Amino acid sequence: MRYAVLGTGEVGRTLGGRLVELGHEVTLGSRTKDNPVAVEWAREAGDRAAAGSFSEAAAAGEVVVNAVGGQVALAALEAAGARNLEGKVLIDVSNPLVFEDGQLHLSPVESDSVGEQIQRAFPLARVVKTLNTVNCRVMVDPGRVPGEHVLFVCGADASAKEQVTAMLGEFGWPAERVLDLGGIRESRAVEMWLPLWLDLSRTFGHADFNLELRRAR
Amino acid sequence: MRYAVLGTGEVGRTLGGRLVELGHEVTLGSRTKDNPVAVEWAREAGDRAAAGSFSEAAAAGEVVVNAVGGQVALAALEAAGARNLEGKVLIDVSNPLVFEDGQLHLSPVESDSVGEQIQRAFPLARVVKTLNTVNCRVMVDPGRVPGEHVLFVCGADASAKEQVTAMLGEFGWPAERVLDLGGIRESRAVEMWLPLWLDLSRTFGHADFNLELRRAR
Numbered sequence: 482m483r484y485a486v487l488g489t490g491e492v493g494r495t496l497g498g499r500l501v502e503l504g505h506e507v508t509l510g511s512r513t514k515d516n517p518v519a520v521e522w523a524r525e526a527g528d529r530a531a532a533g534s535f536s537e538a539a540a541a542g543e544v545v546v547n548a549v550g551g552q553v554a555l556a557a558l559e560a561a562g563a564r565n566l567e568g569k570v571l572i573d574v575s576n577p578l579v580f581e582d583g584q585l586h587l588s589p590v591e592s593d594s595v596g597e598q599i600q601r602a603f604p605l606a607r608v609v610k611t612l613n614t615v616n617c618r619v620m621v622d623p624g625r626v627p628g629e630h631v632l633f634v635c636g637a638d639a640s641a642k643e644q645v646t647a648m649l650g651e652f653g654w655p656a657e658r659v660l661d662l663g664g665i666r667e668s669r670a671v672e673m674w675l676p677l678w679l680d681l682s683r684t685f686g687h688a689d690f691n692l693e694l695r696r697a698r
Numbered sequence: 699m700r701y702a703v704l705g706t707g708e709v710g711r712t713l714g715g716r717l718v719e720l721g722h723e724v725t726l727g728s729r730t731k732d733n734p735v736a737v738e739w740a741r742e743a744g745d746r747a748a749a750g751s752f753s754e755a756a757a758a759g760e761v762v763v764n765a766v767g768g769q770v771a772l773a774a775l776e777a778a779g780a781r782n783l784e785g786k787v788l789i790d791v792s793n794p795l796v797f798e799d800g801q802l803h804l805s806p807v808e809s810d811s812v813g814e815q816i817q818r819a820f821p822l823a824r825v826v827k828t829l830n831t832v833n834c835r836v837m838v839d840p841g842r843v844p845g846e847h848v849l850f851v852c853g854a855d856a857s858a859k860e861q862v863t864a865m866l867g868e869f870g871w872p873a874e875r876v877l878d879l880g881g882i883r884e885s886r887a888v889e890m891w892l893p894l895w896l897d898l899s900r901t902f903g904h905a906d907f908n909l910e911l912r913r914a915r
Contacts, residue, residue, distance in 0.1 A: 591807045591893075628912035662897045670893035676808075677887040680879045681911065689914035694898065695845035697906035 485510055485542025487535055487557050489518045492574060492617040493548035499621035501526045503651050510538025512560065539565035544572065544644070545606075551577035551595040551672075552588075555602055563603055570641045571606040572648075573599055573668070574620070576613050576675050587675060596668025600637070607641035609634055610668040611649065611659075614678065616688035623653045623691075630691035631658045635667035660694075702727055702759025704752055704774050706735045709791060709834040710765035716838035718743045720868050727755025729777065756782035761789065761861070762823075768794035768812040768889075769805075772819055780820055787858045788823040789865075790816055790885070791837070793830050793892050804892060813852070813885025824858035826851055827885040828866065828876075831895065833905035840870045840908075847908035848875045852884035877911075 486497040487510040497507045508531045509519045519532035531541070539545050539561035549557045554575050558566065577587045577595045589598065596610035611634045612620045619625050632654055634642045646659045662670065682688050703714040704727040714724045725748045726736045736749035748758070756762050756778035766774045771792050775783065794804045794812045806815065813827035828851045829837045836842050849871055851859045863876045879887065899905050 587808055591804055626912050626914050628910070630912045660898075660901060662901060667897050670897045673890040673893050676890050680884050680887045681877075684877060684879060685913055687913075687915065691912055693845070693910040693912050695843050695847045695908055695910050696902055696904075697843050698902075698904065 482506075483541060483543045484508070485538035485540075485545045485561075486548055487511075487538060487546065487561060488548035488550075489516055489522065490548065490550075492620075493546075494518075494522050495617040495621055496546055496548055496574070496612075497522065497530065498526055499652060501530045505529065506541075507531070508533050508538040508541045510535040510557075510561065512557070535561040536565060542569070544570045544648075546572045546574065547599065548574055551575040552579055554595050555598060558599060558603060563605070566603050566606040569606060570638075570644050571599065571603065571608045572612070572645055573608055573610050574612040577672055578675070585679065587672065590673065591669060594666075594668035594672045596635070596665050596672070600665045607636065607638040608665055609636035609638070609641050609645045610665060610671060611635075611645055614671055614674050615691050616682075619689060619691055621652050623658075625689050626691050628693045629658060630693045631660055633660050633662050633667075633671050635662040635671065636665050699723075700758060700760045701725070702755035702757075702762045702778075703765055704728075704755060704763065704778060705765035705767075706733055706739065707765065707767075709837075710763075711735075711739050712834040712838055713763055713765055713791070713829075714739065714747065715743055716869060718747045722746065723758075724748070725750050725755040725758045727752040727774075727778065729774070752777040753779050753782060759786070761787045761865075763789045763791065764816065765791055768792040769796055771812050772815060775816060775820060780822070783820050783823040786823060787855075787861050788816065788820065788825045789829070789862055790825055790827050791829040793889055795892070802896065804889065807890065808886060811883075811885035811889045813882050813889070817854070817882045824853065824855040825882055826853035826855070826858050826862045827882060827888060828852075828862055831888055831891050832908050833899075836906060836908060838869050840875075842906050843908050845910045846875060847910045848877055850877050850879050850884075850888050852879040852888065853882050 514534045523530040523532040600608040740747040740749040817825040
């Protein structure tokens with residue numbers, strides 16, 4: 482499969498690198514065509530890896546992964562171009578984190594979400610929200626954390642969610658540990674997990690954790 | 699111990715009933731002195747159970763539990779009276795749920811929380827936020843759900859958190875499954891868990907579940 486991964490931060494490079502290892506072709510997209518971080522990443526990641534602008538990456542990918550921060554997601558996807566997203570699975574892994582008055586906040590929050598913003602702005606993209614609930618190393622290597630811990634997917638398009646669940650399976654997440662929460666509106670719920678994740682990360686002193694759901698039936 | 703449980707809904711009656719079973723004296727407080735639900739509860743719960751106004755209950759209790767909804771918590775506690783809360787452990791189990799435009803919302807959210815509102819309004823009370831992350835039947839009977847699932851406590855007063863952790867221990871929660879997240883500000887994080895809890899409850903079709911935290915170390 483040909484993937485576009487938008488964003489050259491740790492999340493984008495980690496996801497892109499794992500997809501290349503799995504045999505996929507990946508273009509890491511950034512605001513500028515010759516972003517040195519992206520170029521260096523592509524050189525190290527090998528033959529199936531390339532670097533390009535958001536637009537070049539999105540044009541090359543059959544699936545597009547939004548791995549830029551929630552605050553700049555719409556701008557990055559606008560630069561990628563609506564035509565390059567049309568009909569494609571668009572995986573949003575971002576969180577709406579913003580640093581304000583010396584503290585981390587979420588924006589949008591509760592009455593909206595980045596997942597919904599993206600789906601509204603690009604109605605012909607098949608947006609699936611997932612992976613934002615764990616650290617990027619856990620995203621691509623769930624075995625870092627013991628137990629039957631879970632991920633969530635949400636989005637309007639059932640076949641897009643199936644395709645994303647298959648990709649998560651390649652990362653090591655069994656399908657029974659990927660919970661379908663429903664439509665893209667449920668992005669609100671998974672984005673609002675972040676404050677508790679941040680508290681737990683501080684309490685544990687690391688990011689190698691996740692939640693397992695225990696149920697009576 | 700003498701407990702005041704403010705609120706005659708399912709949460710208040712369930713918590714009050716369990717505390718009576720455990721040998722404590724409980725006054726179930728409501729807006730009106732002769733609330734028939736509270737009177738009937740007290741009659742059924744037995745000799746250690748009483749019903750009264752918010753103020754009578756808070757005056758009688760050594761520990762006060764806020765089990766009214768987040769939207770009416772401040773009004774209930776004002777009716778209980780600041781003098782009746784002074785120096786006491788005040789356990790807030792509420793969530794800021796509000797039904798608006800045909801949908802459930804949280805208010806306050808993200809930049810404030812019910813836990814913080816209560817602590818600000820009653821600075822001499824020793825507020826501990828806990829239990830709001832699970833259904834009330836799970837609150838008092840964690841064995842309904844298998845596994846090492848957890849609760850959270852937060853609040854400014856370490857000895858108040860210890861005392862609450864001991865009460866949770868009586869309910870069946872081992873101390874190692876009660877995570878101290880820090881100060882009362884972390885009420886935001888645990889209150890923001892609610893949307894995901896609601897999604898999961900709908901997905902599972904019941905409320906007998908909870909999260910277990912899995913970690914690498």
